[in-house]
Amino acid sequence: MKRIAQWLAGAAVLLSAVTAKAEPVTLEIWTIDRTDQYIYLLKDEFEKAHPDIKLNLKTIQFRDMVNDLARAAATGEGPDVTYIDNPEVALFASRGLLLDLTPMIAESKIVKKEDIFPGPLASVTWDGKIYGLPRGANTIALYYNADMFKAGGLDPDKPPRTWDELYEAAKKLNDPAKNVYGLAFSAVATEEGTFQFLPWLQMTGGDYNKVDTEGGVKVLEFWGKLIDEKLASSDSLVRGQYESTGTFNAGNAAMAISGPWEMPRMAKEAKFEYRAAMLPIPQEGAPRASALGEGDNVILANSKHPKEAFILLEWLHSKMPEVWNRFGFLPAAKVQVDKPQWPEIYAVFEESMKYARNRGPHPEWPKISKAIYTAIQSSLTHQSDPKTALGVAQKQIDGVLGR
Template structure:
């Protein structure tokens, strides 16, 4: 009788283990994703659609703040608390890849029928590469151009068909358009001490014949002097030094700035908020005939190298990439792929603006890529702040930045 009880208990125990085994097998694999996307942006919506497929993988989402991405992600990786997937700003991708924090996706991409390198623009694709290998997938791309309020142009005697083409024309127009009595600034842009400030300034330096490796070139100094003139003459709001692009463009949308330097991610919001006629022009150049440039922005997807589920995480990335053709239609973001044609929206303002942004993308240049990009960018940000707050002259500020960057580059 004792033996029979023992055998029955053993059988029950085996049954319980089997049941547990089946239960564990039936549970979805959990993949965590970090991104700064808000509810109207791609990540949470793509994840919602992916989870609706019920394919044995459940994705959990956490929104993080722009200024915290690098520090928080590196801390999470070093302590073994990293998510499976993260979206990082494209110039910071090399920092993670060079330190072994991101998974090498080269072999998986080679076998993928969804993610094909030849379909991507060279700039975004270059930003996910390190040591000739792929450590991510471009999420989207963008650039910046000049938005302007056509109604205000008319009211101040400016031709709305002829937006500013050069830096001097931009300053002259801003002077005419600035109207303190009505709380209207001539221009809105971001000179914030973050990557957003670098993103907005670097194209000016590049158009002036400089760049991060020659940040104190004479043309780059002229660019910062132009920014200082705009700030000193109060042609832009004082909080230009502290607010990001989203908030500065909001000033334009509300009718409190006549022009704004911003990107295509604003188009849908502008259609909703801006109660005036507006247009978009290419970024002004130092002088007629000078070389053009613009920023190359947006984020890349990557998988952390210490993920417990690399195959499932890659399946999630493949799903995200499979939805690239809807990136602009649904979220106002430009796909990083040249094989996707963006259809006309039937909204004249948006379609005309889009043509300009696609033209501007031809001149967009990446920031880096370089593993020490955050240090390089910090040197540029510090120079912008020092010059615009009057602590140093634009030349001295950029000379100091050049010394810091030279030390980083070795």
């Protein structure tokens, strides 16, 4: 009887160990994705490939991610893995809030540091260490309604190349009677406004650390002219890029400035021939610029499951050849994109990436960005003139940069 009891006790311990081993790890994931985007669409595939890891997803609004993450990190209640917009990596890494992935990447058979393009790699690097893996990359270009171009007597094979040509096209295609604006863009008081503004500034010789330039004034004067003449909606000041491009998809804007992430939705919503062109330059011969966008997958330093979290990051990185066709991201690494959908538009964004520039990086990027988008808002709402607005922003930026 004693032996039977011992055997039963041993079996119970063994069964308990097997049960404990079979219990899957649950990773808490924060994302800016909607339920029809990226991580939500990949969740089931990942869990099928890794049945011992489950993903619990939570959507955070893009504009709230930085503040929500900061609060969560302070209380120890943050996620294991989260999305961070690429200029914010320096902010969190410099404060010790992100896990250094450098040793994991060095041992990885999936992630090769040398295959990640320089811009995206720089966006996840701080103080010589790597703190994230890019989901993909993006930039901005000019979408236009080819049907409206034809109806308006414009050649869809010759989209606007300069700011003057963009203005003339917007003016010609503007049709208040049909609730159609010539152009849709975003000058919202968030990072998205800064993201759209910086390429225009950079094409005139300025940058995030030098905004009070003659070129910067010309950009705000041009944007103000579009809004004041109602060639672009005054809602440009409050709409993000997603909402702004939605007006283009609905046929309420003849052109729109946005990125490749719009393609899956545009393919479903737009009932017309849409094309894309490089972002117009100030004048012929001027340098090109575009914004380096898309975010990064990072692991918080206090994650209780760093091993499983990195398995997720590796797996997501392995999907890089698919991100264009599925999500409208450009690959952030050297991969082969087989039979890209919308090949002409893919070619435009691929070319645009040659001119895409990082925002920062700087550990106080949110303060720099706020100074910029506040100046944009101040100018476009006529609270101050462009020169004054940019001068105020420059003083704030100089203070952040310690100059």
